[in-house]
Amino acid sequence: xxxxxxxxxxxxxxxxxxxxxxxxxxxxxxxxxxxxxxxxxxxxxxxxxxxxxxxxxxxxxxxxxxxxxxxxxxxxxxxxxxxxxxxxxxxxxxxxxxxxxxxxxxxxxx
DNA sequence: AGCTTGACTGTGG
DNA sequence: ACCACAGCCAAGC
Numbered sequence: 001x002x003x004x005x006x007x008x009x010x011x012x013x014x015x016x017x018x019x020x021x022x023x024x025x026x027x028x029x030x031x032x033x034x035x036x037x038x039x040x041x042x043x044x045x046x047x048x049x050x051x052x053x054x055x056x057x058x059x060x061x062x063x064x065x066x067x068x069x070x071x072x073x074x075x076x077x078x079x080x081x082x083x084x085x086x087x088x089x090x091x092x093x094x095x096x097x098x099x100x101x102x103x104x105x106x107x108x109x110x
Numbered sequence: 111a112g113c114t115t116g117a118c119t120g121t122g123g
Numbered sequence: 124a125c126c127a128c129a130g131c132c133a134a135g136c
Binding site for chain 3: 113116121122
């Protein structure tokens, strides 16, 4: 059994759809903790396999892959590109790909 | 109990 | 745009 932050974070992470991304800080805010970005990172680090989380869809606030291990980072990039996400250098355009559960509609239609 | 580390972030130079 | 710094907070030792 986990604490409230952890269980909420897991729920929010699983909500991020195919072809979209989210950020550590954004997930933390959805959990009601503006300073919990590192906790989100740690949850992904420890529990992503256990809870079948879409870990590759979570990146940092700059739109970059945040994983230190270069091999894992490359796997993450490939997974994102496979979902249709385009990198500009090492950067993902968050304006375009960030999943905002409170502003789902009007994606690309205006 | 104290110290280090990290898949973080915002700010300021 | 790049880098250094300082908050922050849980995990591991």
